[in-house]
Structure formats: structure tokens, C-alpha cells
Amino acid sequence: MRIKNQSRGIGLLGFLLAAPMLAHAQISAEIVEQHRADFEKQATDPDMKREAGTQPRDWNYDLPLGVRTRLVTFYVDGGTALNGKLFLPKGFRPSDKWPGVVVGHGINAIAIGIEKYAARFAERGLVALAIDYQSYGFSTSGSDDIRLLEPDPTHDDTAVTEKELRVQMKRTNLNNVHEVEDFRAAISFLQGEPGVDPNRIGIWGSSNAGTVVTAVSALDARVKATVVQVMTPRPFARRPAGIAANNLEDAIQRVRTGQGNEIDGGFSFKSKVDQWYLTRNQDVAAGSWLDQIPTTNHFLFLPAEKDELMRSTAGAFDAAKFLNERGVTAQVIVYPGLTHFQAYSYTGFEVGSTLAADWFVKYLGARQASAEKQ
């Protein structure tokens, strides 16, 4: 199935009619209505069930005609090398000014699973960058995840030392503080890409990355449009993070031996992760930071009606209401009948990627041709 902006005519009409009644509805949700039968089929077809994660067949995509890709390396946290895949729209010319979008994967996953969103965004005229967070996929482990197995030979008389050393590298360190930094570094990379307009950057995050992009939006005013899929960052008051007794025991083991307990992590890609993440990720309290999001940003929430992980779509509506009351444009469009991991395939993907692209195109704008070439 392929949906190609066919909703646009009706959508615009629908928007114009609905606008006076729904002051904050900013793009048309007509496409959801048009595909209600498809959603229902996806919700009930046994082959389209996705109970514990996405499947490899969900990650495939055909590169749209004219879209080119390039693998890129960018850096975070003092020199940790991260991997990104850049998707350039058809007709891309570095002399023009194109909007850019960073696309980030969910909990314990890798960029391969969500490249198809970047491809779809590029098809709609956005420069898209799909990234692996540090210690995942093709990105290297960060300095928190590398441990020396011999004494550190350095002293304060030199700011850097290069030396052959025995080390232990750790992978899949699920750490939202790092993911926030990784996203921000990707935004910086994209801002510096010739042909990208540094003042028109958006971010897309799904599942755990929905928390991350919400946090990034609260910390970094460079972001002008944010799409949060299957995450519902309910507003709450700021407070210090507590630590459960068993997590404190684990943290003590961690500071005393260099490694705490491991627990199972992830859905689509399973691996062990440090138990420490249960404590550390509280430091990215996105729902309590919503009041920092500037009015120059624009927020679209795409929750799934039957999301078994979020339990309810209410958090997205609460967040959107909270933002609207503070003058930030925000909208919620629900995927009817779908569960969490169904958002990534079939109608969930087709409609979800179209809505996200609609949002970015509306709030980041289109390519601006350079004057001298016209």
C-alpha cells in the first residue's frame, strides 16, 4: 500500500472547515478517517500483530526515486563518534536552503528499523538524518562505556594522551541523558550540512525517543517542529528523582566495581542493559520540562489507541493541552485501534509517516531556492 499525499485536497478543505472549531488543530487528520478500514484490518489481522516488537520485514523500504543517501559520522561528548544516515531529497542542491529533520529510534533499538521514516521525509522534500545513539548500532561506545583494564597513565600536565591501551567496550547502554546529547549533536551536524537551513530543524522520535525529543525540545530552542510517536509525556511537577532500595544496592555495586547488574532490555532488538538505566533515565524527566518548550516550536503527538506500553493516550492530550495553554502549537492525532509496535508497519507507518511529514512541511516550510540560480 502506498499513500501519496492524496489527502491534500480534501485535507485542506477539511482543515479550513474545522479551523474555527478547533483552534489548535493544525493539520488535517482526514487521512486517518480515509483509512479507518485499513486501520481496522491492521488491528485485527493476525499477521499484522506486533506483540513484542517490530519485525525485520517492517524495516524494509524502497528508496524513493531521486532520494540519495550518505553515511555520516558526527561527534558528541568530547569526541565519541556517532553514525548517521543522511537522506537527501530529489533535486537536492547545496546552494538551496532545505529544512532538516533528525530521526531517532526507540528503546534499545538501532537506526535500521526507522530509516524508512527518513526516506519518507526526504521524499517530501526534507533533509533527514537517521541516527544511532552512542553504544548502539554503528555508533561507537562513549567514554562512559569504555573502561580501562590497566592503570590510567595520564596526569593533569597534558590535556590529552594517545596510547595503546587494554580496554573493555560496553554496548547497549540505555541512557536517555546521552540520547538527548546525541540528538542535539545530530541537530548541530545537520545545521552545518551545506544546503540545510540551520533555522529550520525538526526532530522525530518514537517510543522512548518520544521522551528524548520532548526533552530536547525543552532544552534546545533550535528545534522548530517536533513529532512524538507512541509516547505520551504527561505533564508533571519537577521533583528530585528517588532511588529504589534495590537500585541503590546496584548503584553501590556499580561505583565500587565498575559494573552493576544487567537486566533484559528492548523489544525489537533485545539485549542486556544496565539496571542503572532505571535510575539514570529519571534524569530526563521530559513531562516536567514541558514549560521550557518555546513558542517557536510546534508539537505533534501520534499516540496509538491500544498502546499496551503507554496504557492510555491521555498523556499526549494532557501534554498538548499544557503546551497550547502556553502558546505552543500542539496537536494530537490517534492511530485508531493500533498497539504500540503496530505504529511502525502497514497503515500505521503509511499514515503516521505522512502525518509527520505534513507537520514538518507545514512548520519548517519547503526548499527555498537560492536567488542567483533562479
Place this chain on the structure above:
Amino acid sequence: MKTRLPFLFLILAVAGLVAPQASAQSSSGGGGVVEREVHFYSEGVLCYGKLFLPQGFSDSSKVAAVVLAPGARQTAASLEKYADDIAAHGMLAMTFDYRGWGKSGGFLYSGETVRWDDRLRFSQTTTKMRIRRKRLEPQLQALDIRNAMTYVQGEAGVDRARIGVWGSDLSGGEAIVVAATDARVKAIVAQFPTLDPSDSLRDTQRKAFAPTVEQQATMIKLARSGAAPTTSRAADAMSAEESKLALAEYHPFWYLEQIPATTAVRFVVAEKNADAGVAAAAAAKLVKGAVDLVRIPVATQALDDHARDIAIHAAAEWFAKSL
């Protein structure tokens, strides 16, 4: 994954090899305080710490503990008198060096491509590494403070529910941030605290960082060509750029309202620095729980012996009273 067991074994063996060891104990100045050098991991990095144990301290004691965080570009050595006095008041005190400073290890970056596989969580290799030191970034240091807190909480004889944090200048601000974000903290002393990037409380409302064009240019440069440097000169230049950006986003003042009413806060300010006094007074108003402000008769944070004695007493007294 079927190969997990042997690897776990390997990890345990290696952990044993470089596990933190308690080194020599010695008694210090007076009051029966015993000093003990220790090591702890802050994330992947082995860090140096020094414990100051109160007289009669044993595994069955139940004493409060205070972590003392060095100020900007300072090390644990600068805080020993403070720690000693806190221990003389019957509490355990711990000083430490941040990652990349003093006797602690530095930040690790692989200098060449290493193969890995995410299905194998831990792998060992001998490879060209770059180790960076002297990075000055408050959010990294705040995490070191929290890991030091975890270390003292694991010390038999410490009451885990009574933890204090002391900090000066940059770390005075970090003490505020940690008290606001980590529920384990019950008392802090913020000496000459950095409260805001401009020190004039220009931006008292929380908001997203809106970097200037110049700051954005630095961010772009770091993201696109910010591999770990190979020369000290380049590393110093990069640290300076990173630090400038990090400090521009550093607003401890924003965190004051988030400190719970159960946490006691003391500000220590230089009496002759009027601006700092005004800022600290404004900060104190936002604290919900026990709060006070001690003025030391100096103009700057460079303390003579007399002023230092006042500062040391102000710290020990506050923690003794609040913890």
C-alpha cells in the same frame, strides 16, 4: 546468547584485577579523625577519593556522610581541612577528584575503529586510545558528585538516609542542582555558588537554551569535526569551547524551587561582593525548607586563613545541625 557465561567470568576476573582498593590509612590533624584513600567508578572512569572517618567510626556506626566537591579546576587536596573538620564533628566526609582531574582517570575515546557486535555487550581489546583531561563541564561533575554519594552510601557505618553535599563556586551551583534532582540529598552548603551564566540573574525563568549564531557555529564545529584531539594544544582549545557552551546552559538558580522542603540549604557568600550577596539572598528566598546565609568578611573567593576558618566552621556546623 550462549557465550554469556564465559564472558561474565572474564569480566569478573578483570574487575578483580583493577578493583578499587583501600590504600593506606592514616590519622590526620586532631580529633581522632582517620583518613583513608579510596577509588570509585564514576561511569566508566576510576576516580580518586579520600574518606575522613570520625573518631570511633566502625561498621556498626550510623553516622551522616558529606561529599565535598572541588570547585572549578580544583582537586580533593584543596578540601582536606573542610573534610577534617566535618569528620571532627562526628560525620564521615569524602573528598574526591572529578573525572579528568587530579588523581582520577580521564575520559576515554577510541582513536581507531574497533569492531563490535551489539549482541556481545562486553568485549576487550588493545587499541589506540585517546584520554582527555581537564574538561570543565558542570553536568559531568554533578554526576561525579552523585556517584561519590553512592560510594559513601555503600560504606558500612554510614546512615544512607543522611547525606550532605558541599560545593564551592562552580560546584556550589552543582550542590544546588544535585539537591534539586537527587532525592538522597538532605543538606547542602553552597559556598560562593555559581547561580547563573552571567552572575547577574538575568534569566530567572526556565527556558530552552537559544544559542547565539556564534554559539551555534561552535556546536556545529564540535559535531562535525569534534573527534577527540591528539595534541594538548588542540585538547585545551576544545575543552575551552565545550566549557563555554556548557556554562552558557548552566542555571543552578532555576533549580532552587525544585529542592524539597526536607533539604536544608546554607549559602556562604563573600561579604564584600555585593552582587553575589544580592544573588544569594534572592536564591535563599526560593528555598522551601531550612535555609540561611553566612557572610564571610572577604571580597572574593580567595580566602585567607581567618576567612577559611570561618568557611570551614560554617560548613561543619550546618551539616552537624541539619544531618
